[in-house]
Amino acid sequence: MQVYDDKHIKNVVFVGAHGSGKTTLAETMLFEAGLINRRGTVEDKNTVSDHHEIEHERGISVFATPLHTEWRNYKINIIDTPGLDDFIGEIISSIRVGDTVVNVIDGKQGVEIGTEIIWNYIDTYNRPTLFVVNQIDHVNCDFNESFNSIKKLVGNNAVKIQYPVKIEGAQCIIDVLKMKLYKFKPEGGKPEKLPIPESEQETANALHNELVEKAAENDENLMELYFDKGTLNEDEMRQGIKIGMLQHQLFPVFCVSALLDMGTGRLMGFIDNVAPAASELKPEYSKEGKEIDRTPDAPTSLFIFKTLHQPNLGQVTFFKVMSGEINTNDKLTNAQNGEVETINQLFIMDGKERKSVQKLTVGDIGATLKLKHTETNDTLYGGQESITIKEIQYPAPRITKTVNPTNQNDEEKLTEALKKIHSQDPTVEISYSNESKEMLIGCQGELHLATINWALENIYGVQASYKKPKILYRETIVKPSRGFYKHKKQSGGAGQFGEVHLKIEPWYEGMPEPEGFNIRGKEEIDLNWGGKLVMYNCIVGGVIDQRYLTAILKGVLEVMENGPLTGSFIRDVRVMVYDGKMHSVDSNDISFKIAGANAFKEAFLNANPKLLEPILELEVKVPEEMVGSVMTDLQSRRALIQGVTSLDHYQILKCTIPAAEMYGYSTDLRSLTQGKATFSSKFSSYQTVPANTQEIIVKECKSEQLTEV
Known part of the structure; x- marks a missing residue:
């Protein structure tokens, strides 16, 4: 296989909502380039991209699949991604290593919620992006509506490169960059190139002039040329479009029928000629703060963006060459753990097919097998100085x-x-x-x-x-209380004796010291599970030796690790040990630990104990027309709405909600909004459970404890 240099390698990522036709488009591009002899279909379960058994079983893309094609002396690496946001990790990792994102739009639907979710990540990584409106041959395709929905998503910097028309019953595409008409046979394939007919000349000229202006806006030199000549030639337009894409300020829009192979060759030609290569992207800096040298002569660095575990192969590791070159048998160091890995084999992956290569250069995407110490997000580097590529940030579980x-x-x-x-x-x-x-x-x-x-x-x-996982409640008190316990045990020889009197109070930050006690010592403990225990030694007259206070503290902590209400952790209590008795022979640590634990438990149960529940900050992004039903559902879950803000045609609901009420929310929200709403949440605080709810929870916990016994 030919080894391409860094200027002739283009990495594109196909993203889009479920059913938009990404897999079919990838299949058609491979067929158009002659890399496969016949096109498979999703329905026949024989595409190069969707090759996993579960993808065949469910009829959807589950994994991001690297492929490649070759077109006019360029190598185009394609990563075909899933369309459902359940598999967002596959999409994000692909965008991270892509140079250009091809956002495929179903021409019957326009921009869908899946497209919007993905756009947020494209925007985060600032990737050059073009849009492809697919299924232009379908009777229900509305290209103009789809284009308008793209403009709503990205603003006025979306610009038509092409638009579809029917002329004398034939499907045609008018290209306003080349100012040509492509006329297709009913079965698609290679088009006939024709002049733009007079009936479309006015529309095409207007779009061409708009494209010229958009291309000129992105560069001062091009703007001067535009002012001097009143137009730009095709090469100058390509230059301006590329600059605009690199600045994330221009979003070309194409149209195709992936199923009938209409317009795919022209799309590949644009990717070759205009879409940026890795070396043209904005500079990227390592975690060490140094600019990554994206040249073949630089020290080698590989970024691991994907890992697969296959029963017949073991671990397959996918990487992008970020700098330098990689050859078979090279030894590289893992920047995360210092382990040295030998690259025994190098592959180009096309679905499940592996093509061996001896070398890959900067900007290329490849794979290797059976690395022992390397995972997704790791960096492998050669040379003396460590290079660590910034990791992909994955979303929290929903x-x-x-x-x-x-x-x-x-x-x-x-x-x-x-x-x-x-x-x-x-x-x-x-x-x-x-x-x-x-x-x-x-x-x-x-x-x-x-x-x-x-x-x-x-x-x-x-x-x-x-x-359903257990909710991690906390227990605390709301009023002061006293407790007393005498532990006395006699069994032959030495016995056990310890008597403890203590008072407990709710603790809060900045509260004054307790009154009415002779405080001789104080210990503040930041509890591992949150909150505090503050312990005071208020013993007078030596009725309990100092050495037994540690045992009493252990007894108190033991109860706090298994609260009397639900077995949950206790927090935010202060304890004053003020009296007790000991025996010169029978007293020991275990006696005072038991006495301290039981005295604390008695006081706790008499201090109006309350259950605290974890509260989350929840943010829901929902279409305006669906806000009412989402708010009603949230209120039924004991949520408190904190505010509502507008974002385009969406409303952002911010609220606090008990974690106990979030179980099943992802599924219910998807059902309520036809998958058009998204949400994120994070822990906020612990708050008191309502009395009636506490009663139910305590009863359930007691019942569970009896069942376990």
């Missing part, structure tokens, strides 16, 4: 559930499988809660979880069950 093996003997097997799934998809978060004693799995939605479960069953041979 749903969290407990996960357990159906067969308890499979616990280790499940853990290992989940590690591989997280390695393959960092938006899957696996954790273990020491507090609730649960293994938790976080992901982007129910469909995402369904694909994870499919992998567990069909690839790793593990059956798993999923349940």
Whole structure:
């Protein structure tokens, strides 16, 4: 296979809403370039891109798939991404390494919510972007409406390069950059190039002039040329369009029928001639603060953007060459852990097909096998100085559930499988809660979880069950109380004796010292689970030795780790130990630990104990026409609306909501809004549970504890 230099490599990422035709467009481009002999279809489950068994089973793209094509002495690397935001991790990682984003729009629907979600990430990475309105052959396609929806998304800097027309019943595309008409046969394929007919001349000229102005706006020299000549030639326009794309200020719009191979050759020609290469993008800086030298002669650095675990191959690692060149058998250092990896094999991946190569240069995308110490987001570098590429920031999970093996003997097997799934998809978060004693799995939605479960069953041979995770409540008090306990135990030889009197009060920051006590010592403890315990030594007359106060503290902490109401952690309490008794022979640490624990428990139960629940800050982005139903649903979940702001045709609802009410919200919100709303949440604080709700929760916890016994 030919080795291309960095100026003849273009990396494009196909993004778009589910069903917009990304996979079909990628298939057609490979066919148009002659790299495949016949085009597969999604329906026939034989496309190069959607080759995984689960994609065939569900009829959707689940994984981002690297492909490549060659067109007029350029290599075009294509990454075909899923269209559903459950698989947003695949989309984000692809945008991160792409040089140009091709945003595919369904001509029947225009910009959809999936397009808008993805646009936020394109905008974050500031990637050059062009839009392709697909399915122009469909009877319900409305190109102008689709173009207007693109303008709503990106502003007035969207500009038509092409528009579709029907002339004498034939599907045609008028290109206002080349000022030519492409006329297609009913079956598509190579078009006939013709002059623009008189009936379309006025429209085409107006769009051509608009394109000239947009191209000239992005560069002072081009603007001067435009003022001098009143126009720009085709090469000058290409230059201005490229500059505008690099500045993220110009968004060319094309039209195609991917299914009938109409307009794909012209699109590839534009990618070759105009779409930026990696070396032309804005400078990128390493975590060490140095500009990455995007030349073949620079020290080598590879950024790992994707990992796959395949039963027949093991770990497949996908990377972009960020600087220098990579050859087979090169040894590189992992910047994250210092381990040295040998690149024994280099591949270009086209779906499941691997093509061996000996070398890849800066800007190219490739893969290798069986790296031992390298994961997604790692950097491998050569040379003496460390190069660390900035990591991809993945979104937090939107749903969290407990996960357990159906067969308890499979616990280790499940853990290992989940590690591989997280390695393959960092938006899957696996954790273990020491507090609730649960293994938790976080992901982007129910469909995402369904694909994870499919992998567990069909690839790793593990059956798993999923349940609602326990809410991590806290317990505290709202009034002062006193407690007393005498521990006395006699059993032959030495006995046990300890008596403790104490007072407890709610603690808050900045409160005055307790009155009525002779304070001899104070210890403030920042609790691991949040909040504080403040312990005072108020013993007078030596009725309890100083050495036993540590044992009393241990007893108090033991109760605080397993609160009397629900077994939850206790927080924000201060304790004054002011009296007690000891025995010269029978008193010891264990006696005072038991006495302290029971005295604290008695005082706690008499101090009007309250349950605290975790409260989240929730932000929901919802179309204006759906705000009412979303707000009604939020209020039924005990949410408090903090404010509503407008953003284009969306409303942003900001509220606080108990974490206990968020279970199932992702699914319900999607159902309420036909998938058009999105949300994000983060922990805010702990707040008191309403009395009637507390009663129900305490009863449920007691019932669960009895069941476990």
